[in-house]
Amino acid sequence: MRHRSKAAIALAAACTLALAAACTDSGSSEDPENLSIEQFPRNETLYTTGTAWEPPSDWNPVNPGQATGLNGLGYETLYLFDPNTQELSPWLAESGEWTEDLVFELKLRDGITWSDGEEMTADDVKYTVELGQIEAVPYANVWDWLAGVEVVDDLTVRFTFDEARHQEWDNFLFTTEIVPEHVFAEYSEDEILTGANEDPVVSGPYTVHSYDQDRIAWVKRDDWWATEALDLEVKPTYIVDIVNTSNEVTLNQLIQGEIDLSNNFLPGISDLLEGDPTLSTYYSEAPYMASANTAMLIPNTTIKPLDDPEFRRAMAFAISPGEIVDSVYSGIVSEASPTGLLPIWQDFYDQGAISEAGFQFEPSDAQTILADAGYEDSDGDGFVENLDGEAVSMTLNVPSGWTDWEEASRSIAEDLRDVGINVTEEFIDAGAVDDARTTGDFQLMLNNWSGITNSPWGHYRYLYxxxxxxxxxxxxxxxIENEEAWQLTQELAATATDDPHYAEIIAELERISMEEMPAIPIWYNGVWAQSSNQVWTNWPSGDGDTPGVYPSVWNEMFGMGSIYMLTQLESAG
Incomplete structure (x- = not known):
């Protein structure tokens, strides 16, 4: 792997910002290892942005801060998950099944090789899973219900469980990257947890070519296992991911064909789509983007009056999601269901529960709920007091510089003030928001960490x-501390999707969450995806009867099928 000098960085930056977005346009037969980033043939290179916010520095799949593409282009998962069909399909695994109530047997595909030429075997899978016995590994909780892992033969692994948590296990299968034992076994525990793992040995279709302060470059492998096993071939020879800059710079690069895919929110993209046929989005009409996660108002339920579910319900009726969708996002997102569940789970929306406990924007209902619960404006300042007569004044925190969330918070705070709830928006450093969220040192904040996964179990785990x-x-x-809801969430984790009880548990959790409002769903953030067709075409689309995979290089998306995007792209000629 080459980490180049500042002079080379400057040259690369100048080259990428040139009209053609690269210094060469035609193909090259030269060994990729002899090329620097600025020498990549433009018609063989996919330029992406929208994932990284800082220089690439971490190639460790055990560490959540890994470089763009490491999960999917480099390391791979045993299964892939299709959000549209809600189905898992074998990937590194050839097959897997529950052979007994508490036993799952998995068979690897034959012929998978690591990028250093070593064969992938069942020992690699066993080693990866057993890394979770280190408490600080992100998937350590699997060992709360996994009893043991046994290598049956070179390609077969047997998992024995104390409890068969079907939904959590499915999630593990498509989110956990398999690592090479022969490399990681040489690391100390500290290196496993925090080491950079430079020059990563990977199983995926690309290896790291080089990197510098504002980008990382991947180069195609000639011996990727899926080419022979699944007749799949990734089309770009090179993938260069650019660290996020400003929205204005990214938008200009996209229009000029210097960026092929932007996975960041770009204000005004809906207006540009009408006048520029070279640009495309997942849907050709509003909301343009697939829904990625639910943006919710998070109340700190340990403080008054946010500890009162009636006060929280009043807040839910006071907020206008439509105003945020139209004014902040110009229609490229959608209003959230009062359940908070993403549209991919709409078959599980319980209309009875929604009719009984749901909410919609209706300020007069918010004021009625407040009055019925005993909240009054006794001093005539326009804002209700606490039940003990103390003044209520709250702050809504969002990260400064997140312009869409800043505008959304202004709208939310104004709506709440209109019904007599004194809330002021405040923009603070993103790191300070992270600290406040983690420690509970906040009153109100926005968060969108309930996102696409294999089951509504993930949403209710997030809440409870x-x-x-x-x-x-x-x-x-x-x-919030609700033992009943958490018990139901754990029950859901252990229930198979085809079990009739599965939908019943979800319906009950919907009712509980709408009655007590541990978080207030407002809008669905998009899988931001704006594509240029000047160099690459045939981008995945959600139009038609069979929606395509999500066009995204966000790390978690490759395990949800976005790897197929790279096999379906076509050169614009």
Whole structure:
């Protein structure tokens, strides 16, 4: 791997910003290892942006901060998950099945090789899973219900469980990257957890070519296993991911054909689509983007009056999602269901529960709920007091510089003030938001970490995970303690999708979450995807009867089928 000098960085930046977005246009027969980033043939190179916010520095799949493309282009998962069909399909695995109630047997594909020429075997799978026995590994919780892993033969692994948590296991299969034992076994525990793992040995279709402060370059492997096993071939010889700059710069690069795919929010893209046939999005009409996650208002339920579910329900009726969808996002996102569940789970929306406990924008209903619960404006300042007569004044925090969220928070705060709830928006450093969310040192904030996954179980784990810790890292940021909801969530995790009880549990969780509002769903953030057709065409589309995969290089998306995008692209000629 080459990490180039500042002079080379400057040359590469100048070259990428040139009209053709690269210094050469025609194909090259030269060995890719002899080329620097600025010498890549433009018609063989896919330029992406929208994932990385800082220089690439981490090639460790065990560490959540890994470089763009490491998950999917480099390391791969045992299965892929299709959000549109809600089905898993074998990837590195050839097959897998529950052979007994508490036993799952998996067979690897034969002929998978690591990029250093070593064969992938069942030992690699066993080693990867057993890394979870280190407490700080992100998937360590699998060992709360996994009893053991056994290598049956070179390609077969047997998993024995204390409890068969079907939904969590499915999630593990398409989100956990398999690592080479012969490389990682040489690392210390500290290196496994925090090491950079430079020059990664991978199984995927690309290896790291080089990187610098504002980009990482991947180069196509000649011996990727899926070419022979699945008749798949990735089309770009090179993939260069650019660290995010400003929206204006990215938009200009996209229009000029210097960027092929932007996976970041670009304000005004809906207007440009009408006048520029070289640009495309996942849907050809509003909302243009597939839904990626649910943006929700998170109340800190450990403080008054946010500990009162009636106060939280009043807030839900006071907020206008439509205003945010239209004014902030110009129609490229959609209003969230009151359940908070993404549209991919709309078959599980329980209309009875929604009719009974759902909400919609209706300020007069918000004021009625407040009055019925005893919240009054006794001093005439236009804002209700707490039940004990103390003034209520709250702050809604979002990261500064997130312009869409800044505007959304302004709209939310204004709506709440209109019904007598005194809320002021405040923009602070993104790191400070992270710290406040983790420690619980906040009143209100926006968060969208309930995203696409294989089951509504993921959404309810996000809302209700117990126990509440001093530091909440990934879930239950409202710090609500509902033993019934958490028990149902765990029951859902252990229930197979085709079990009739599965939908019943989801319906009950919908009812509970809408009645007590641990978080208030407002809108669906998009799988931001704006594509240029000047160099590459045949981008995935959601139009038609069979929606395509999501056109995204966000790391988690490759395990959801986005790898197929690279095999379906066509040269514009």
């Amino acid at each position: 995970q117990l126990p509440v810790q001093d530091n909440q890292g990934t879930a239950n940021f409202s710090r």
